[in-house]
Amino acid sequence: LFGISIAVGLTPEMLPMIVTTCLAKGAVAMSKKQTIVKNLNSIQNFGAIDVLCTDKTGTLTKAEPTVLDIVSFNGMKCQELLRIAACLEEHFPHSMAKAVVQAAKDRNLVHEELHSKVEYAAQQKNLAHEEMHTKVEYIVAHGISSFMEEKRVVIGSYHFVFEDEQCTIPEGKQELFNSLPEDCSHLYMAIEHKLAGVICIEDPLREEAKDVIKALKEAGISKVVMMTGDSERTARVIAEKVGVDEYHAEVLPEEKAAFVEAEKAAGRKVIMIGDGINDSLALSSASVGIAISDGAAIAREIADVTISADNLHEIVTLKRLSTALMKRIHNNYRTIIGINGGLIALGVTGIIMPTTSALLHNMSTLTISLRSMRNLLPKEEEA
Numbered sequence: 507l508f509g510i511s512i513a514v515g516l517t518p519e520m521l522p523m524i525v526t527t528c529l530a531k532g533a534v535a536m537s538k539k540q541t542i543v544k545n546l547n548s549i550q551n552f553g554a555i556d557v558l559c560t561d562k563t564g565t566l567t568k569a570e571p572t573v574l575d576i577v578s579f580n581g582m583k584c585q586e587l588l589r590i591a592a593c594l595e596e597h598f599p600h601s602m603a604k605a606v607v608q609a610a611k612d613r614n615l616v617h618e619e620l621h622s623k624v625e626y627a628a629q630q631k632n633l634a635h636e637e638m639h640t641k642v643e644y645i646v647a648h649g650i651s652s653f654m655e656e657k658r659v660v661i662g663s664y665h666f667v668f669e670d671e672q673c674t675i676p677e678g679k680q681e682l683f684n685s686l687p688e689d690c691s692h693l694y695m696a697i698e699h700k701l702a703g704v705i706c707i708e709d710p711l712r713e714e715a716k717d718v719i720k721a722l723k724e725a726g727i728s729k730v731v732m733m734t735g736d737s738e739r740t741a742r743v744i745a746e747k748v749g750v751d752e753y754h755a756e757v758l759p760e761e762k763a764a765f766v767e768a769e770k771a772a773g774r775k776v777i778m779i780g781d782g783i784n785d786s787l788a789l790s791s792a793s794v795g796i797a798i799s800d801g802a803a804i805a806r807e808i809a810d811v812t813i814s815a816d817n818l819h820e821i822v823t824l825k826r827l828s829t830a831l832m833k834r835i836h837n838n839y840r841t842i843i844g845i846n847g848g849l850i851a852l853g854v855t856g857i858i859m860p861t862t863s864a865l866l867h868n869m870s871t872l873t874i875s876l877r878s879m880r881n882l883l884p885k886e887e888e889a
Contacts, residue, residue, distance in 0.1 A: 541813050541820060548794045548810035550835075552828035555794065556774040558727050559766060562734035562741070563691070563709055564781035564801055566748055566818075569601045571709040573609035574690055579679050580702045585613065587703035591695055594650045594661055600782065602693060605707050648758075657698045664737045665756045667694040667701070675701050688739045715748045718818040725825045727777075733757050733765065735784065763787035779821070781805055796821065838874050845870045 543549060560566060576584035592610035595603035643651045648670060649662015660671050667673045673696035675683050686692060686704060693705040712718075719730050732753040734741050741755035754765065762778075766788050769776045778785065778792035781801025789795030789808045797809035806812050813820045849866060852858045858866075 541811060541824065543811050545810040549828055549831060551775060551793045552777070552811075552824060553832040554775050555727055555777050555825070557729045557731065557769050557776045558722060559731045559733060559762070559769075559776060559778045559788065559792070560750075561762075561780040561782065561785050562732055562736060562744055564601055564798060565779050566711060566715045566732065566744065567709040568712055569709075569781065569798075569800065571601050571605040571691065571707045573605055573705055574687070574708040575706040577682065577686065577704045577706065578702070579676050579682065579704070580697065580700060582702060584703070587695060588613065588705070590654065590659065591661055591693065591703075591705055594652055594659070598650065601709070602691065602707055606693065606705060654697065659695065659697050659702075661693060661695040663735050663756065664692065664694060665735070665758070667696050671696065671699065673699045673701055688743045691736050691740055711744065711747060712818055714818050718822055719749050721819075721822040722825060725822060726829065727825070731765070733762050733788075759784045759787045763791045766791040780809075838877070841874060842870075 563569065563571070573588070576588055578584055578587060588606070588610055592607045595606045649660055649666035651658065651660045651671075653659065660667055660673065673694075679701070683701075683704075687706055690706040690708050693707060694701060695703050695705070722730060729752070730750045732741065732745055732748070732750045734744075734753070734755060735757060736744075736755060738755040741753050745753035754761070757765075762785065766776050766778055770791075770793065775793040777794045777796060778788045779796045779798070780786075780789055781798035783802050783804055785797075786802075786804050786808050789797065789805060794811065795809040797805040797812045799806070799812055799814050811824070813824070845866075849858070
């Protein structure tokens with residue numbers, strides 16, 4: 507009989523039960539915040555995160571970019587530069603591309619006008635939509651290249667235009683280039699390896715971005731890193747405004763993923779927050795990948811968690827939920843060890859019979875399970 511009492515005390519069914527119950531409670535609490543959790547393990551990992559990596563556009567910013575200015579470097583009219591840029595950008599799913607196309611529409615640069623100026627050869631005019639795009643090449647996270655009157659036209663990031671394509675700034679235009687607004691994102695367009703124009707795009711910061719970064723640090727995240735494909739000076743301005751610990755500018759998708767892998771190799775757990783195709787590699791590499799709900803479909807598919815894009819404070823709440831969740835699991839674990847240890851001791855000494863041991867064991871299981879179903883945070887935070 508004493509052996510049966512000991513066996514009852516050693517039965518570990520409470521351990522998986524409390525973990526499952528707590529994880530389910532965490533998932534329910536997160537769902538109230540319009541958060542989709544596809545991987546329950548990510549709830550546990552979230553509480554132990556050391557490093558947070560985030561994209562800029564659509565994450566720290568509102569993903570509502572607008573064209574603020576168009577600067578010509580080759581004498582072409584700004585309207586003409588915008589017309590060509592919109593023609594190249596109109597079929598590509600990026601917030602910056604949408605801003606360029608919208609700016610063209612706002613300026614009444616109608617569809618036919620857009621296309622009449624982009625040709626494969628000087629002899630061909632007013633080419634049909636499908637024909638015009640047969641020579642357009644889209645390089646993910648870099649830019650777009652095409653031809654206009656047999657001249658190569660490229661548009662994209664600084665890295666793509668000036669480093670990959672080896673384009674140069676026209677003579678006498680360096681001062682104009684240096685005076686471009688630093689708080690804007692820049693879309694560079696070059697014709698025949700000469701900078702033709704720069705489209706300055708304003709992508710306003712989310713009002714809550716700075717407070718969210720501060721709150722995440724207070725919640726236990728030791729380092730916040732911003733990674734963006736924007737230029738160095740634009741990234742520097744944004745980084746200073748939001749208060750990240752470090753930033754990396756002009757990074758490619760594989761470089762984002764490499765950074766995440768390096769942090770993990772150093773023994774740190776990493777969150778990656780992103781919203782675009784460019785972030786998908788890093789999202790899949792991170793300990794927890796978080797996608798913004800109105801971002802690219804591939805980002806939402808790859809990410810462990812998808813949050814509403816309305817307010818970044820949800821990330822802070824998720825961090826607090828996860829921390830509270832792990833604290834509850836650890837407390838329940840210690841309670842179970844104490845109860846089971848007591849039942850074993852009572853069984854060994856012959857103080858209790860198997861039926862009493864089983865009753866106490868099951869009652870404690872029920873009590874701890876019910877305790878695990880309580881709110882993880884105060885009601886005003888979980889509501």
